[in-house]
Amino acid sequence: MTKAQTAEPITETVYTRAPYWNDIPDEKWMDWRWQMSNRLNTADELAKVINLTDSERKALTSKGLFRVDITPYFASLMDPDDPNCPVRRQIIPTEKEMVPFESMMEDSLAEDKHSPVPGLVHRYPDRVLMLVTTQCASYCRYCTRSRIVGDPTQTFSRQEFDAQIEYIENTPQIRDVLLSGGDPMVLAPKLLEMILSRLRAIPHVEIIRIGSRVPVFLPMRVTQEFADMVGKYHPFWLNIHVNHPKEITPELAAAADRLTRAGVPLGNQSVLLAGVNDSVTIQRKLVHELVKIRVRPYYLYQCDLVEGAGHLRTSVSKGIEIMEGLRGHTSGYAVPQYVIDAPGGGGKIPVAPNYVLSQGPDKIILRNFEGFITTYTEPEDYDPHAIKAQESLIAPRSEPGQEGLTGLLSGKKMFIEPEGFGDVHARGGAEHRLRSGELKQKWQPLGVGSIEQPQLEEPKEE
Numbered sequence: 001m002t003k004a005q006t007a008e009p010i011t012e013t014v015y016t017r018a019p020y021w022n023d024i025p026d027e028k029w030m031d032w033r034w035q036m037s038n039r040l041n042t043a044d045e046l047a048k049v050i051n052l053t054d055s056e057r058k059a060l061t062s063k064g065l066f067r068v069d070i071t072p073y074f075a076s077l078m079d080p081d082d083p084n085c086p087v088r089r090q091i092i093p094t095e096k097e098m099v100p101f102e103s104m105m106e107d108s109l110a111e112d113k114h115s116p117v118p119g120l121v122h123r124y125p126d127r128v129l130m131l132v133t134t135q136c137a138s139y140c141r142y143c144t145r146s147r148i149v150g151d152p153t154q155t156f157s158r159q160e161f162d163a164q165i166e167y168i169e170n171t172p173q174i175r176d177v178l179l180s181g182g183d184p185m186v187l188a189p190k191l192l193e194m195i196l197s198r199l200r201a202i203p204h205v206e207i208i209r210i211g212s213r214v215p216v217f218l219p220m221r222v223t224q225e226f227a228d229m230v231g232k233y234h235p236f237w238l239n240i241h242v243n244h245p246k247e248i249t250p251e252l253a254a255a256a257d258r259l260t261r262a263g264v265p266l267g268n269q270s271v272l273l274a275g276v277n278d279s280v281t282i283q284r285k286l287v288h289e290l291v292k293i294r295v296r297p298y299y300l301y302q303c304d305l306v307e308g309a310g311h312l313r314t315s316v317s318k319g320i321e322i323m324e325g326l327r328g329h330t331s332g333y334a335v336p337q338y339v340i341d342a343p344g345g346g347g348k349i350p351v352a353p354n355y356v357l358s359q360g361p362d363k364i365i366l367r368n369f370e371g372f373i374t375t376y377t378e379p380e381d382y383d384p385h386a387i388k389a390q391e392s393l394i395a396p397r398s399e400p401g402q403e404g405l406t407g408l409l410s411g412k413k414m415f416i417e418p419e420g421f422g423d424v425h426a427r428g429g430a431e432h433r434l435r436s437g438e439l440k441q442k443w444q445p446l447g448v449g450s451i452e453q454p455q456l457e458e459p460k461e462e
């Protein structure tokens with residue numbers, strides 16, 4: 001399989017099928033519509049494929065649980081006898097899903113707050129997340145959007161798509177649109193193409209991307225026709241979601257092959273999950289298998305503080321340990337960025353081991369992955385201003401208030417203060433000689449050179 005990858009396109013064959021479906025003709029099995037309409041969602045259906053534990057059965061028959069639906073293809077990857085199977089843990093609920101934990105939240109990323117129109121999340125200055133459906137091919141138990149995903153009554157209308165697109169048209173700083181959901185790849189093919197073509201028609205939208213687990217849950221959806229279709233809207237990027245090497249099948253490899261041949265750069269976003277992939281060895285195997293099918297590991301997410309996912313969370317230190325075990329030990333291409341999507345809507349925050357040990361005016365002290373400690377000597381004659389003329393040729397596309405620490409570094413701002421900071425430190429009491437007057441100006445830099453200097457008197461001759 002991997003040999004063919006380097007030369008000829010991978011041809012379609014059935015490799016992954018549980019015995020329960022042995023009598024299904026190959027053409028049917030490889031038809032994504034058949035897979036979608038034959039998904040498993042009840043305890044009785046699942047019991048035909050795996051030996052359910054009491055805990056799984058109890059969860060599956062309880063009320064109010066986040067939706068269960070599993071494609072026959074992906075169900076075939078589960079170990080029927082091992083309840084700790086890493087594929088099974090991702091998609092089969094257990095009783096533990098019903099155990100609340102203290103820090104859990106309904107909308108932990110505060111996406112709804114950042115939503116100017118239904119389904120559009122505008123969190124970052126230059127890009128938006130466009131939720132185009134609430135439906136998926138199968139449902140991950142740790143879904144960050146389980147508050148809306150899976151609910152067929154919560155889906156988006158034509159008017160809402162229009163409002164989303166209109167917002168993007170009217171917001172010129174948006175240069176990157178990320179379609180997600182739910183899973184955009186379960187949309188009716190015509191509808192998805194309509195959205196892509198309308199986005200491509202917006203002059204300031206530079207790149208379009210999709211985040212999808214369909215290539216993993218339902219690789220047969222990535223037909224040649226699909227690859228040709230998205231290839232019409234370049235630059236188009238796609239991120240998939242693989243958590244464990246068991247999910248990298250010949251079918252997924254063939255789907256990835258069709259996409260990369262159509263010029264679509266592929267990335268992977270995985271979630272760090274207890275009992276699934278919380279090990280350096282498994283993560284290394286995962287990223288190696290990914291780069292073999294030309295998928296670049298993009299993000300490794302810390303599990304969100306979402307209801308039902310408590311038992312799948314790991315400590316952050318486990319994630320740092322995994323990153324320590326990847327960087328330097330393997331190809332840079334195979335190393336994802338480990339991020340925590342900040343509760344409260346802070347966005348993705350990278351978390352990594354420390355490599356900078358110390359710093360002085362002319363030297364920085366670093367350590368490498370092996371523990372080798374070295375110094376890098378700073379240049380003595382570095383002049384960052386030489387680039388200014390070139391910078392002025394590039395029109396800024398930033399949004400005020402989001403410069404963050406780059407604003408501090410560039411000197412636009414001197415500090416960032418927490419809310420209420422100014423009030424706490426204006427210590428009441430009466431106005432007096434030392435504090436009255438230009439209270440504010442006192443704490444601003446004098447900007448030597450920019451203000452008028454007092455003229456020195458010429459020394460008088462005696």
Ligand SMILES: *Cc1c(COP(=O)(O)O)cnc(C)c1O
Pocket residue numbers: 121122123124127128129178348
């Ligand atoms: C993750 C995310 C993006 C895209 O972030 P990148 O770091 O550019 O991949 C955009 N908007 C929202 C709300 C997101 O959560």
